[in-house]
Amino acid sequence: MRNQEINHILSKMLDSADNVSDLNITVGKPFQVETAGELLPVKLEPPLDSLTPFQTEIFALNLISNDRRLCEVLLREGSCDLSYQLPGKARFRVNIFSQRSQYSVVMRKLETKIPTRAELALPSAFTEMAKEKNGIIIITGATGSGKTTSLAAILNEINESRQVHIITLEDPVEYQHPHKKATFNQRELGTDFDTYANGLRAALRQAPKVILVGEMRDRESVEIALSASETGHLVLSTLHTTDAGQTINRILGMFNIDEEKQIRTRLAEAMKWIVGQRLLPQVEGGRAAAFEIMGNNLRTKDAILHGESEGKTFYEIIEAGQAFGWSTFDNYIVNVLYKKQLITEETALAYASHKAAAGRAIDNLKSARGEKTTDIDELEIDAGYGKGRDF
Numbered sequence: 001m002r003n004q005e006i007n008h009i010l011s012k013m014l015d016s017a018d019n020v021s022d023l024n025i026t027v028g029k030p031f032q033v034e035t036a037g038e039l040l041p042v043k044l045e046p047p048l049d050s051l052t053p054f055q056t057e058i059f060a061l062n063l064i065s066n067d068r069r070l071c072e073v074l075l076r077e078g079s080c081d082l083s084y085q086l087p088g089k090a091r092f093r094v095n096i097f098s099q100r101s102q103y104s105v106v107m108r109k110l111e112t113k114i115p116t117r118a119e120l121a122l123p124s125a126f127t128e129m130a131k132e133k134n135g136i137i138i139i140t141g142a143t144g145s146g147k148t149t150s151l152a153a154i155l156n157e158i159n160e161s162r163q164v165h166i167i168t169l170e171d172p173v174e175y176q177h178p179h180k181k182a183t184f185n186q187r188e189l190g191t192d193f194d195t196y197a198n199g200l201r202a203a204l205r206q207a208p209k210v211i212l213v214g215e216m217r218d219r220e221s222v223e224i225a226l227s228a229s230e231t232g233h234l235v236l237s238t239l240h241t242t243d244a245g246q247t248i249n250r251i252l253g254m255f256n257i258d259e260e261k262q263i264r265t266r267l268a269e270a271m272k273w274i275v276g277q278r279l280l281p282q283v284e285g286g287r288a289a290a291f292e293i294m295g296n297n298l299r300t301k302d303a304i305l306h307g308e309s310e311g312k313t314f315y316e317i318i319e320a321g322q323a324f325g326w327s328t329f330d331n332y333i334v335n336v337l338y339k340k341q342l343i344t345e346e347t348a349l350a351y352a353s354h355k356a357a358a359g360r361a362i363d364n365l366k367s368a369r370g371e372k373t374t375d376i377d378e379l380e381i382d383a384g385y386g387k388g389r390d391f
Contacts, residue, residue, distance in 0.1 A: 006062050009044070010086050014109070016042045019286065021144070023092070025060075025105040027053050036286055037279070053102040060096045060103045069190060074098070083110075083172035083188070093172055108144075110174045115153045122153055123332075125273070125293045125325040130157035133209075135272035135296075136229045138216075140241040145277045146289055147238045148174050151212060154236065158182055164209035169199040171214050182210075189214070200224040204231075213237040219254040226263075229270040243329070243353070244274045244294045244314040248304055268301040276329065280343050280351050288342050290351065292329045294318045315353070329353050334361040 013023050013033050022034040030049050031042040063084055064070045073080040079097035084107065086092070092107040117126050129137050137154070139147045152175040155166065159182040166182050171189035178184075185206070193199035196213055197220040203211050204224070209232075216222050216237045225235045241247045248267065255263050276292035294300065299317045308314060318326045327336075330352045338348045345362055352358035363373040 003062065006059065007086055010092075010107075011089060012044055013042050014086075014090060016040070021109055023105075023107040023109070025051065025056055025107075027051055027056050027102045027104065037281060056105065057103045060105050063094055063096065063105065073190075081171050081189070091174075093174060111149070112176075114156045114175055114177060115149055116156055117153045120149065120153055120289070122150065122289075123291055123293060123325060123327065125275075125295070125327075126150070126154060127157065128295075128325065129273050129275075130154050130161070132234050132272050134229055134232050134234055136225060136235045136237070136270045137273045137275070138237055138239055138247055138271070139275045139277060140239045140243070140247050141277035142240065142242075145279050147277060148214075150275065150277065150289075151236055151238070152177075155210070155212065158210060159184070162209075165207055166210040166212070167203045167206055167208040168212040169193065169196055169203065169214055170212070196221040197224060200228065204228055204233075208233065210234045210236070215239070216251075222251055222254055226266050226270055230266070241276075243276050243292055244318065245308060247274050247276075248314075264305050268304040271300075271304065272296050278329065278351055280333070280337060280347055282342050283344060288337050290329055290333050290337060291327060292318065292332070293325065293327045295321065295324055295326055297321065297324075330358045330361070334358055334365065338362060339365060 009031065010023065013031055014020055017033050017035045017040055019035050020033045024032040024034065024039060026032070028050055030051065031044065032039045033042055063082065064074070067082070070080045070082055074096060079095060082094045084092045084094050091110040091112065093110055094105065094107050096103060096105050139150050141147050155177060158164065158166065159177060159180045161181065163181045164183070166184050168184070168186045169189070170186065173186045173188045177186065187193055187199060189196070189199070193202065196215070196217055200211070200213060200221055201224055211228060211233055213221065213225060213235060214237070216225060216239060225237060229235050239247055239250060241250050251267065252260055252263060272295065274294045278290045279287040280290055282288050294314060294317070299312070299320070303312055303314060303317060315328060318328050319331070322331065333343070333348050333352055337343045338345065348362060349355055349358055366373050
């Protein structure tokens with residue numbers, strides 16, 4: 001299979017549906033694209049209903065293109081990441097991985113246009129994040145929940161307002177930021193640096209004011225990120241966690257028990273914002289982002305220092321901080337997405353963290369709109385109940 005054939009297939013896949021986000025190449029299935037969270041088969045000529053192990057392996061090797069380092073990583077670790085350019089059409093973040101001794105490929109389409117906060121309809125707290133001068137901002141969520149896009153919007157806001165040096169450490173580089181007021185240096189794992197820890201350590205000698213770390217994967221990168229934030233740098237990164245509490249626990253879990261007190265103290269000072277993201281299916285197709293947003297105040301610091309306790313959970317702290325632009329997932333899902341009728345009641349309850357509380361909030365909204373809050377009709381008092389009986 002030649003590069004021209006690869007590019008022809010990729011073009012056909014991109015043109016097969018609207019708003020394609022991912023391309024999926026898996027043994028036993030046809031070429032597939034993901035749109036609005038669903039996988040759809042791609043019709044090609046001649047028809048190809050079931051890919052063979054040989055076909056997916058050849059496809060993968062063509063994407064790797066004789067890169068010895070990537071081949072070694074794939075054989076040693078079972079998967080590898082790279083970027084791929086389809087000339088004149090799109091860029092992709094590619095993951096090639098082994099499953100049952102066969103190779104599969106997932107290609108995430110990267111947007112070429114830098115997103116803005118207004119275009120993404122991000123909460124106003126994101127503007128405050130872009131104004132931070134030091135500390136750590138972490139955006140959390142599952143793979144494909146839009147973490148990188150939100151980070152790109154924050155960096156774009158900094159780029160348009162501040163004359164600073166920004167270094168990004170990514171795997172691979174996704175959004176290619178132009179120089180506006182800020183100066184950008186974007187480095188790619190494997191090509192420009194070998195590990196996030198080494199890339200971070202080198203970044204401290206490159207005089208940046210803002211450092212983006214694609215993902216804090218290990219103890220060493222977290223430790224250097226903490227040191228960077230303590231020496232006047234703003235560090236932005238991601239973690240694959242679901243909410244603020246799990247994020248703090250994941251970071252603490254990277255260290256020994258005897259180090260916990262010291263790390264809690266450093267985290268309490270360094271952590272500026274933790275943002276959780278989920279993508280929910282919209283009524284009219286596509287997906288809408290829901291956010292959990294927690295900033296830093298005395299109550300947050302106390303919960304990080306001493307752990308959560310009754311009446312002092314991160315959920316309760318976030319609820320109490322709504323005046324500062326903070327929001328729990330439940331509040332955002334019900335009072336933003338459901339209130340604007342972007343999602344259905346079933347979707348709101350399915351994605352809520354506390355379903356009972358979300359259900360009550362939905363009932364309050366429905367009552368305010370004059371809608372029914374129950375399916376039970378024609379209730380009446382049984383006036384004859386108990387008559388003629390002796391008690």
